[in-house]
Amino acid sequence: MMAKGELLAVLLMVLAMLASSGIALRKDELGEAADRIAQLPGQPRVSFQQFSGYVTVDDVAGRALFYWLTEAVHDPISKPLVVWLNGGPGCSSVAYGASEEIGPFRINKTGSSLYLNRFSWNAAANLLFLETPAGVGFSYTNRSSDLFDTGDRRTASDSLEFLVRWMDRFPRYKHRELYLTGESYAGHYVPQLAGEIIKSNAKSRRPLNLKGIMVGNAVTDNYYDSLGTVTYWWSHAMISDKTFHQLVNTCDFHRQKNSEDCESLYSYAMDQEFGNIDQYNIYAPPCNNSVGSITRRIMQLPHRTQKIYRRLSGYDPCTERHAEIYYNRADVQKALHANTTKIPYKWTACSEVLNRNWNDSDVSILPIYRHLITAGLRIWVFSGDVDSVVPVTATRYSLAQLKLRTKIPWYPWYVKNQVGGWTEVYEGLTFATVRGAGHEVPLFKPRAALQLFKSFLRGTPLPKS
Numbered sequence: 001m002m003a004k005g006e007l008l009a010v011l012l013m014v015l016a017m018l019a020s021s022g023i024a025l026r027k028d029e030l031g032e033a034a035d036r037i038a039q040l041p042g043q044p045r046v047s048f049q050q051f052s053g054y055v056t057v058d059d060v061a062g063r064a065l066f067y068w069l070t071e072a073v074h075d076p077i078s079k080p081l082v083v084w085l086n087g088g089p090g091c092s093s094v095a096y097g098a099s100e101e102i103g104p105f106r107i108n109k110t111g112s113s114l115y116l117n118r119f120s121w122n123a124a125a126n127l128l129f130l131e132t133p134a135g136v137g138f139s140y141t142n143r144s145s146d147l148f149d150t151g152d153r154r155t156a157s158d159s160l161e162f163l164v165r166w167m168d169r170f171p172r173y174k175h176r177e178l179y180l181t182g183e184s185y186a187g188h189y190v191p192q193l194a195g196e197i198i199k200s201n202a203k204s205r206r207p208l209n210l211k212g213i214m215v216g217n218a219v220t221d222n223y224y225d226s227l228g229t230v231t232y233w234w235s236h237a238m239i240s241d242k243t244f245h246q247l248v249n250t251c252d253f254h255r256q257k258n259s260e261d262c263e264s265l266y267s268y269a270m271d272q273e274f275g276n277i278d279q280y281n282i283y284a285p286p287c288n289n290s291v292g293s294i295t296r297r298i299m300q301l302p303h304r305t306q307k308i309y310r311r312l313s314g315y316d317p318c319t320e321r322h323a324e325i326y327y328n329r330a331d332v333q334k335a336l337h338a339n340t341t342k343i344p345y346k347w348t349a350c351s352e353v354l355n356r357n358w359n360d361s362d363v364s365i366l367p368i369y370r371h372l373i374t375a376g377l378r379i380w381v382f383s384g385d386v387d388s389v390v391p392v393t394a395t396r397y398s399l400a401q402l403k404l405r406t407k408i409p410w411y412p413w414y415v416k417n418q419v420g421g422w423t424e425v426y427e428g429l430t431f432a433t434v435r436g437a438g439h440e441v442p443l444f445k446p447r448a449a450l451q452l453f454k455s456f457l458r459g460t461p462l463p464k465s
Contacts, residue, residue: 042113062142087185098426111325187218228394280436
């Protein structure tokens with residue numbers, strides 16, 4: 001075995017040889033190497049490369065965003081880069097996108113090991129999971145006040161800064177086709193970030209090669225989202241005729257803050273009429289803990305002041321719980337190059353501090369859609385049709401306000417000879433439903449979601465047979 005002194009001498013000699021040959025070791029190349037994941041604890045053997053770590057987006061405040069890159073299984077150099085964002089606001093892309101939905105691994109029930117996801121989206125692209133803003137997951141800030149005054153604007157600007165600096169660390173991705181994807185409150189993050197990229201590109205000598213965006217069950221417009229949500233509850237027999245009419249007649253969906261009478265009606269609907277269901281998939285079983293009660297996290301969407309009880313949901317309805325076990329393990333954090341500053345709180349799937357203190361939220365994303373359509377981006381919007389939190393009716397009401405011309409009328413699309421959902425193609429935007437999927441579409445319908453993703457990347461309509 002080589003002694004430490006001999007090893008150092010060999011390393012210095014190699015560096016000297018590289019220098020004399022005119023080959024420079026750039027800082028970004030060293031950064032990429034430092035972020036390489038050798039293997040995660042309990043991980044099955046894979047052929048693709050993985051990287052993870054931090055990119056500082058504000059040197060003064062000490063804000064740093066955590067990422068996890070899983071490269072494409074085959075020929076990654078020819079595949080696009082796809083950024084995935086989860087919403088909340090305040091929820092982790094590692095917890096949901098990477099570990100429950102589109103990532104290459106799933107976590108077993110004890111949080112002790114990983115197994116392969118047969119329908120991972122890295123079959124078709126290089127996947128970059130970003131935990132944004134600071135305070136989400138492993139992302140952090142050294143200025144504690146940041147956790148109490150963040151919002152849409154800072155999230156978009158920090159995410160743009162992340163991408164610019166990340167590209168410096170991974171220069172082989174600088175000119176790659178770039179797509180932004182996500183779900184739920186990422187219905188804000190994704191279009192807003194796309195808009196920031198377009199503005200930045202107009203004055204940059206190194207523009208990002210943004211080609212398109214895709215969002216699922218996306219928060220879009222406060223008024224139409226709220227109207228569409230109570231309409232969904234009524235049309236799916238979750239609430240009575242009386243409660244539906246009272247909500248419509250009492251609540252002013254244009255207002256940011258509901259009246260006390262309106263809040264009381266929302267509370268009555270959820271507490272007395274919904275029953276014990278998972279609001280994120282009304283036909284899935286909720287996660288029961290060991291004593292038979294329901295584990296619930298109270299979250300709030302900025303467009304709805306009433307609380308949403310998030311059941312820890314999924315086909316294994318407790319997958320979120322498994323993630324919180326796995327990502328709090330010291331050996332996992334070491335392998336991911338995460339929590340290097342020893343954050344003084346446990347890693348959680350969602351930050352309730354951020355969620356409760358969200359500072360600014362666009363009333364409507366529709367003006368941004370109009371701007372992105374004019375810029376020529378590929379835009380796809382999809383909806384799992386058994387989600388009652390950001391339901392398909394809300395998305396359809398919102399998109400109708402764009403008044404786009406229909407190119408291909410409504411039709412059923414197929415996966416494995418079964419109807420995967422329905423779709424309509426407009427000038428500048430494609431809308432698709434995913435039949436039987438909840439809020440996290442790739443979790444509940446992974447095969448259909450992968451078909452949707454591949455069609456989006458190709459820019460071709462979903463298959464008619």
